[in-house]
Amino acid sequence: MGNSNSSILSDAEMREIMDETQFNKHQILRLYTRFASLDKNGQGYLSRDDFLNVPELAVNPLGDRIIDAFFTLGDSDGDSKSGQLTFRQFVRILAHFQPISKVKDNALNSRKDKLRFAFKMYDLNKNNYITREEFKVILNSMVGANITSDQLDKIADKTLEEADQDRDGKISFEDFCRAMEKTDIEEKMSMRFLN
Amino acid sequence: MLGIEHLLFVLTTFAFPPVALTVLLCIILATFGKSLGLRQMYVDTLINIFEWGARQIKTTEKIRRKESALTAPFFLNKLSEEADDDEDEIRSMETPHFEATDGITDDEIEARSETESHDSGEDFPSVDSDFGDESCLKRKFGSTTSLASVGSCCSLRNRKMSESSTLGIIKRETQIYLDDNFSEDIPDEVFVRSRGWAAIRDSVDFVKAGMEAIIEDEVTSRFEAEQLVSWNMLTRTSIKFYQFVNWKLSALWILGFMFRYCVMLPLRFTVFCIGLVFLISSTALIGLVPIGNWKKALNHKCMLICYRILSRSLTAVVYFHDEHYKAQAQGICVANHTSPIDALILSIDNVYALIGQKHEGLLGIVQRALSRASSHIWFERSEAKDRLVVAQKLKEHCTNPDKLPILIFPEGTCINNTSVMMFKKGSFEIGTTIYPIAMKYDSRFGDAFWNSSEQSWCGYIMRMMTSWAIICNVWYLPPMTRRDGEDAVDFANRVKKEIANKGGLVDLEWDGGLKRAKVPPKMVAKQQERYANRLSRYTSVSEVVKDEDVDVTSDYLVDKPVSGYNSLEDLPEDVFIDEEEDETIDAHDENENDDPAGESNILPNKPLSDTVSLVKT
Numbered sequence: 001m002g003n004s005n006s007s008i009l010s011d012a013e014m015r016e017i018m019d020e021t022q023f024n025k026h027q028i029l030r031l032y033t034r035f036a037s038l039d040k041n042g043q044g045y046l047s048r049d050d051f052l053n054v055p056e057l058a059v060n061p062l063g064d065r066i067i068d069a070f071f072t073l074g075d076s077d078g079d080s081k082s083g084q085l086t087f088r089q090f091v092r093i094l095a096h097f098q099p100i101s102k103v104k105d106n107a108l109n110s111r112k113d114k115l116r117f118a119f120k121m122y123d124l125n126k127n128n129y130i131t132r133e134e135f136k137v138i139l140n141s142m143v144g145a146n147i148t149s150d151q152l153d154k155i156a157d158k159t160l161e162e163a164d165q166d167r168d169g170k171i172s173f174e175d176f177c178r179a180m181e182k183t184d185i186e187e188k189m190s191m192r193f194l195n
Numbered sequence: 196m197l198g199i200e201h202l203l204f205v206l207t208t209f210a211f212p213p214v215a216l217t218v219l220l221c222i223i224l225a226t227f228g229k230s231l232g233l234r235q236m237y238v239d240t241l242i243n244i245f246e247w248g249a250r251q252i253k254t255t256e257k258i259r260r261k262e263s264a265l266t267a268p269f270f271l272n273k274l275s276e277e278a279d280d281d282e283d284e285i286r287s288m289e290t291p292h293f294e295a296t297d298g299i300t301d302d303e304i305e306a307r308s309e310t311e312s313h314d315s316g317e318d319f320p321s322v323d324s325d326f327g328d329e330s331c332l333k334r335k336f337g338s339t340t341s342l343a344s345v346g347s348c349c350s351l352r353n354r355k356m357s358e359s360s361t362l363g364i365i366k367r368e369t370q371i372y373l374d375d376n377f378s379e380d381i382p383d384e385v386f387v388r389s390r391g392w393a394a395i396r397d398s399v400d401f402v403k404a405g406m407e408a409i410i411e412d413e414v415t416s417r418f419e420a421e422q423l424v425s426w427n428m429l430t431r432t433s434i435k436f437y438q439f440v441n442w443k444l445s446a447l448w449i450l451g452f453m454f455r456y457c458v459m460l461p462l463r464f465t466v467f468c469i470g471l472v473f474l475i476s477s478t479a480l481i482g483l484v485p486i487g488n489w490k491k492a493l494n495h496k497c498m499l500i501c502y503r504i505l506s507r508s509l510t511a512v513v514y515f516h517d518e519h520y521k522a523q524a525q526g527i528c529v530a531n532h533t534s535p536i537d538a539l540i541l542s543i544d545n546v547y548a549l550i551g552q553k554h555e556g557l558l559g560i561v562q563r564a565l566s567r568a569s570s571h572i573w574f575e576r577s578e579a580k581d582r583l584v585v586a587q588k589l590k591e592h593c594t595n596p597d598k599l600p601i602l603i604f605p606e607g608t609c610i611n612n613t614s615v616m617m618f619k620k621g622s623f624e625i626g627t628t629i630y631p632i633a634m635k636y637d638s639r640f641g642d643a644f645w646n647s648s649e650q651s652w653c654g655y656i657m658r659m660m661t662s663w664a665i666i667c668n669v670w671y672l673p674p675m676t677r678r679d680g681e682d683a684v685d686f687a688n689r690v691k692k693e694i695a696n697k698g699g700l701v702d703l704e705w706d707g708g709l710k711r712a713k714v715p716p717k718m719v720a721k722q723q724e725r726y727a728n729r730l731s732r733y734t735s736v737s738e739v740v741k742d743e744d745v746d747v748t749s750d751y752l753v754d755k756p757v758s759g760y761n762s763l764e765d766l767p768e769d770v771f772i773d774e775e776e777d778e779t780i781d782a783h784d785e786n787e788n789d790d791p792a793g794e795s796n797i798l799p800n801k802p803l804s805d806t807v808s809l810v811k812t
Contacts, residue, residue, distance in 0.1 A: 144723030159391025
């Protein structure tokens with residue numbers, strides 16, 4: 001990558017991205033360089049395979065979930081993508097992981113936003129509820145074949161029991177937020193971007 | 196028409212004697228292993244010029260910045276300005292300032308290169324200072340002492356610092372670990388209110404690690420050319436760095452271009468051809484000599500001469516350190532792999548037996564020629580799939596005292612010389628003495644890394660011949676043997692660590708084969724196992740009475756299908772290029788060619804165990 005071209009982002013695009021997220025020029029440029037280096041075919045967009053070429057992501061048990069998040073949550077209107085991720089969408093997702101903004105109100109990285117991002121990752125069918133089955137899928141990705149389905153069921157049941165306030169058998173976003181109240185989401189879901 | 200003919204005639208008449216003379220001088224010096232120090236002078240001049248160029252860039256940059264405070268130019272590399280100050284303190288040992296004076300300390304090098312002669316005595320002033328902290332030339336090199344070891348630590352530290360501050364996007368906070376110690380992850384029991392929600396919280400950590408990996412990961416960067424910190428006046432690196440600075444720099448760049456292509460390239464090519472011809476003819480002659488001491492001595496001399504000539508064809512300036520650790524008797528020499536010319540560089544100083552796959556074409560001719568003079572191991576591609584056969588040949592060779600030490604690159608593929616990746620265990624199982632060698636190239640003068648997915652063999656050679664020079668530091672390390680109770684994998688890791696330390700490289704557990712192959716499912720399974728283990732230690736407070744909660748792992752770990760990587764990665768691979776065709780096939784076939792551990796007496800490969808403990812923040 002050391003010798004590939006650096007930036008062909010237009011000024012207008014750059015400004016749009018800066019407005020939408022909190023990244024500064026340098027950061028956006030670097031992210032663009034990274035985007036370009038992941039895009040091995042030079043097509044201007046990323047595919048799922050491009051992501052899987054990063055071994056540390058491929059090894060991650062939730063790797064698939066993460067890649068899905070890019071492709072389904074990249075658009076601001078939540079439409080599922082055609083398997084092609086543009087740079088705008090890429091940066092938008094990454095913006096969720098910026099440290100919490102003290103300046104902007106409607107930035108992409110408030111606590112609620114981060115929680116919503118996490119919630120959407122688990123809500124596979126995007127109906128704004130995490131059902132028992134969806135929870136089981138997540139847990140299953142993380143532990144693989146190492147627990148029996150009985151144990152899985154039990155854990156799922158208990159999880160719902162603890163969080164589901166309105167007893168409808170699924171976890172809504174409010175339930176989710178409440179359950180994660182004591183968790184330091186700001187820390188867990190932020191990356192240290194360098195200047 | 197006539198005018199042109201005359202012109203050509205005149206040119207050739209005048210040009211021919213100096214060219215012929217230079218080439219002749221070069222060959223003669225190579226034969227006797229002497230040096231005139233011309234190459235060193237060339238390198239020093241280049242450094243001065245590089246540094247001048249960088250100063251130019253910096254001053255222009257400063258001026259520009261002042262002039263247009265609002266619209267700073269998008270110089271990716273120059274955002275190191277802020278980072279520079281941090282780095283100043285860090286680099287206490289090496290250079291006084293990050294900026295212009297870096298090059299000056301390079302002059303303190305006492306080059307102890309074996310053979311020095313330069314084919315073109317011109318001191319071409321080329322500009323460009325590239326004070327990458329990747330340069331090892333900043334240290335003082337003594338001839339036999341290991342002063343370099345101190346320097347190498349600094350260099351590693353600096354490199355790491357610089358990587359994160361000037362070239363990094365984020366500071367990594369979570370990571371997936373590949374080692375086996377997942378028992379240390381978490382104390383025996385942790386009380387949580389709810390295991391399910393604890394799992395969700397942990398999942399957020401996984402997500403963060405994944406996101407970080409997407410932005411910046413340890414592995415993919417190793418398969419691309421090393422990023423230069425500042426420009427080295429080569430067209431190929433100019434895109435990233437060069438925005439028009441001033442006419443002086445541009446003029447020098449163009450002059451440099453012409454020099455490299457019109458003067459250096461033909462000279463180098465001539466020398467290369469002569470070297471090749473000499474190689475083939477001398478090995479043919481040696482082949483006629485009956486086996487014995489005479490043959491061996493003759494082979495030794497001729498090989499050294501050949502390789503010296505060939506290395507001059509690349510203007511290779513090699514510094515050897517700690518020569519007393521050089522491999523004398525039989526054994527296996529291992530080194531980190533960066534480019535196909537690694538073997539060439541190492542053979543300037545010592546004669547080795549090589550191992551690799553049989554090739555066609557020019558390389559095949561060379562292989563056959565070499566085999567006439569001494570025994571090397573070349574195996575058929577089909578045999579390469581059969582680990583046992585290769586391991587056997589290796590063992591036979593190593594236990595025979597008449598044979599030369601074998602040179603192996605256990606990474607199996609070219610890495611970009613910033614790190615050392617997983618060593619395949621095959622060579623470490625044999626049980627002979629291992630002579631580790633660390634190699635570090637200075638990429639300012641020409642990046643030796645061969646990215647086989649981007650360049651063909653010919654393109655690569657062209658690039659090598661049109662670079663300024665190939666500068667390499669070679670450290671011989673003390674020989675190592677396997678300890679009792681240490682298995683091959685641990686031994687390999689131990690050797691790898693030594694090499695990484697000496698060369699100032701990052702020691703990684705990841706497999707170089709990931710350059711082309713996907714991560715095998717087995718690795719993911721290991722991470723899952725690791726997490727499950729962690730999960731099992733969570734005890735839900737409300738259920739502490741019941742006992743069916745805990746107890747997760749054991750039964751399900753036996754008999755996991757051993758798929759993916761396990762079978763062939765410890766094959767000692769080519770010395771020369773082979774990577775493209777062969778490895779892609781390997782990656783496919785591996786899933787079918789599982790090697791049930793019982794059949795061979797080679798231990799199941801453990802390094803692929805990856806274990807997660809993300810939450811080591």
